[in-house]
Every structure is written in structure tokens, then in C-alpha cells.
Amino acid sequence: MTLYNRIWADAIISQKAKKAEHTSWKLYTLIPLSLIMGINLFTFFYWMRVIVDRNLLLYMPVNVFNAHPLNSFISIVITFIIPFVLLNYLVIFNNDQYNEVLKKYHDEGGRLYRKYVWYSLGIAIIPIVVKVMFFG
Secondary structure, three states: OHHHHHHHHHHHHHHHHHOOOOOOHHHHHHHHHHHHHHHHHHHHHHHHHHHHOOOOOOOOOOOOOOOHHHHHHHHHHHHHHHHHHHHHHHHHHHHHOHHHHHHHOOOOOOHHHHHHHHHHHHHHHHHHHHHHHHHO
16 A cells, blocks of 8 residues: 555645646546556456467446447446545545545655556556567
């Protein structure tokens, strides 16, 4: 939990500095980090699918609407975004627990937050690029 809390502290401090006049800094911190965590989960599922060499589901299918793209979008949101939004809210923002995180961990100037984002995106994008370049 130390790295998780350090990333959150760095993200909160950098977003508070950018959005000092707004009260929506919590939302501007919660949504991007939850999206990145969802991308990490997708990347994990994708690698498991490659390793196992089976047609495993990458997301939970939903058939609520007649439009397939809308069903896919809702499936992706339910599988990769909502769980992390709820988890992060309960762990960090519920009962203002972020104040304890901010007391314990210092400001790293947004560097740790940016590294986490770039490494997560790199881990997700590099295998796709390699697959397209070498395996058509």
C-alpha cells in the first residue's frame, strides 16, 4: 500500500495545485487514476489471454441495448472503470482519509504520478505496437 498511497499523495498534491480555486480537484484526481488502473487491469487480462493462448473474455459482456457499440462501452465501463472508482473512493476519499495520506507522504512534484501514468500506458501500448509491426 505504500506505493499506492505515495502515488495518490503525489496526484492529490499536484491536482490541488492546478485546481486550487476549484472544489472539483477530487474528481480530477479520482477519475484519471481510476482510468489508469483500469488500463492496467485490461493489460493484465490481455497478457493472461496471450499466455494461456485461449479465447478468454477481456470484459464482462452486457446486452441491454440494441446498439452493439453502446453495449460494448457499458461493458468496458462496468469492468474496468467503476470498480476502481468505487475502490479508490472508499480507500482514499471516504471520511477524508486522503488527509492522513497527505500527512504521511510528501510532495514529489507530480513526478511519481506522471511516471505511473507513462509506465502504465507504455506497458499497455508497447505489446500492441509489437504485435502490429511483427505479427501483422
